[in-house]
Amino acid sequence: xxSRLLDIRKAVLNKNDQLASxxxxxxxxxxxxxxxxxxxxxxxxxxLLERTLRTLRESGHPAGALVGDLQTDxxxxxxxxxxxxxxxxxxxxxxxxxxxxxxxxxxxxxLPALEFFFIENVGNLVCPSSYDLGEDLRIVLLSVxxxxxxxxxxPPMFNSSDAAIITKIDLAEVCEFDREAARANILxxxxxxxxxxxxxxxxxxxxxxxxxxxxxxxxx
Amino acid sequence: xxxxxxxxxxxxxxxxxxxxxGARRVTRVQLRLGALSGVVRNALEFGYEITxxxxxxxxxxxxxxxxxxxxxxxxxxxxxxxxxxxxxxxxACGAPGPRMIQGRELELQSIEIxxxxxxxxxxxxxxxxxxxxx
Numbered sequence: 001x002x003s004r005l006l007d008i009r010k011a012v013l014n015k016n017d018q019l020a021s022x023x024x025x026x027x028x029x030x031x032x033x034x035x036x037x038x039x040x041x042x043x044x045x046x047x048l049l050e051r052t053l054r055t056l057r058e059s060g061h062p063a064g065a066l067v068g069d070l071q072t073d074x075x076x077x078x079x080x081x082x083x084x085x086x087x088x089x090x091x092x093x094x095x096x097x098x099x100x101x102x103x104x105x106x107x108x109x110x111l112p113a114l115e116f117f118f119i120e121n122v123g124n125l126v127c128p129s130s131y132d133l134g135e136d137l138r139i140v141l142l143s144v145x146x147x148x149x150x151x152x153x154x155p156p157m158f159n160s161s162d163a164a165i166i167t168k169i170d171l172a173e174v175c176e177f178d179r180e181a182a183r184a185n186i187l188x189x190x191x192x193x194x195x196x197x198x199x200x201x202x203x204x205x206x207x208x209x210x211x212x213x214x215x216x217x218x219x220x
Numbered sequence: 221x222x223x224x225x226x227x228x229x230x231x232x233x234x235x236x237x238x239x240x241x242g243a244r245r246v247t248r249v250q251l252r253l254g255a256l257s258g259v260v261r262n263a264l265e266f267g268y269e270i271t272x273x274x275x276x277x278x279x280x281x282x283x284x285x286x287x288x289x290x291x292x293x294x295x296x297x298x299x300x301x302x303x304x305x306x307x308x309x310x311x312a313c314g315a316p317g318p319r320m321i322q323g324r325e326l327e328l329q330s331i332e333i334x335x336x337x338x339x340x341x342x343x344x345x346x347x348x349x350x351x352x353x354x
Contacts, residue, residue: 001334003247008237012230012251012326096222127222129258130326155305156258160324188307191316 016131019099023134030111033217034119036133038157039141040150041123044167046075047200048141049120054082055210056116063116064109068097070122085109096127099134115217125150129157137162137216142186144168144177151185158189163196165209170199226259226326227267231277234331238276243333246277250332254287254325255305261286289323 011017027034037045049065056063064085067075076088087108089101102119111117119135121128140161142150145168151158158164164186172179183195194212198205230251238246249268253259261284268282289302295315302311302323310318 001244001336003332003334004241006237006241006331006333008233008328008330010233010328012226012233012328014233015229094225098225126258130222130226152306156256159256159305159308160258187316188309191309 013130013132016099019103020132020134023099023103024136027111027117027134027136028220030114032111032114032117033137033213033220034117034133034135035213036119036121036128036135036138037141038121038125038128038138038161039123039143039167040125040146043123043141043143043146044200045120045123045141046078048165048167048198049118050079050082051200051203051206052118052210052213053079053084053086055206056213057083059210061115061214062113063118064111064114065118065120066102066105067120068101068122070094075120085114091122095122095124096131097121097133098131102133116213125154125157129154129160136220139163139165141165141167142182144172144175144182148178148182149185151182151189155189158186158193161190161193163194163212164190165196165198167198167200169197169204170202172197221260221263223259223263224267224271227264227271230268230328231271231275233328235276237331238333241333242335243276244336245334246280246331247334248281248283248332249277250283250285250329252285252287252325252327252329254323255289255302256320256323257326259326285329287322287325290321291318292321293318 039045053063053065065079066087066089067079068089068091069075070091070093073088076086079086087105089105119133138161140158166182186193186195196205196209198209234246234249265282272278290299291310292299293310293312293315296313298312300311309316
């Protein structure tokens with residue numbers, strides 16, 4: 001049987017990438033700045049988002065959110081307390097969000113009425129790094145309880161992110177967290193990356209983070 | 221572990237291309253895998269074996285070309301191939317913003333297929349099949 005070599009040269013995640021590009025156009029046409037929040041489980045994505053949504057809303061900047069979770073809608077319920085429109089994506093065990101899951105959950109959002117759109121990814125520092133969701137910015141979170149060398153253990157995620165937030169900064173001292181080491185490790189993965197130190201509980205560092213978010217939308 | 225879902229996308233693309241070309245089966249799949257693709261080779265190979273079952277790719281060989289990260293510095297204009305993934309500043313001059321020109325690839329490069337050139341017996345006119353009379 002004769003054999004042939006077929007040249008293909010196509011990204012394996014081509015379908016996801018194309019859908020993500022279409023989403024990005026749609027979000028931008030609606031005037032949104034879209035942010036994809038990634039971290040390991042328990043870093044405090046939901047806590048940060050809850051406070052972010054509430055503060056943005058109170059200062060006249062409406063924001064919405066999609067929240068990925070393996071099994072529950074607990075996070076969406078929590079976030080809905082901020083008064084922002086929120087929907088849950090339950091992935092039924094899938095360890096990351098893909099662009100088609102985002103696209104399938106946009107019904108019911110009045111996107112042009114919003115200024116910011118947050119996508120809280122599934123807690124996982126590995127798999128979500130491969131999937132573009134149509135975001136403008138990928139924000140990686142690292143909590144002071146996790147260890148300063150985490151960025152070195154997850155290069156693809158930290159390298160592909162646009163900004164980093166060190167969360168639970170109010171616990172830094174108790175955990176003997178070495179800020180300088182953590183910052184150096186983040187910068188090793190992505191030199192020049194903007195780093196925020198935030199406590200969603202006390203509000204420390206929130207203003208700087210929110211200023212950045214507002215600035216990023218204005219700059220586009 | 222998302223390699224199973226990556227393998228699924230890979231198989232889907234390869235099957236699509238193979239069917240379009242009228243392949244009987246796919247014997248080899250060549251993949252380019254960047255060091256910063258976020259995909260673990262072993263896990264992908266495992267996922268490949270599972271997801272190819274019952275498809276045109278069943279039993280095919282997955283050939284993975286691993287690509288290191290290459291940085292191109294916009295300050296000192298040096299191109300450097302990284303040994304590891306522990307720092308992304310320019311190794312030559314220390315500048316913080318080198319452009320990454322290789323390392324994120326997750327790309328289906330090519331496939332090798334068997335195409336059918338067998339002439340089926342039903343396609344041959346009956347007369348020519350008649351046994352010669354002794």
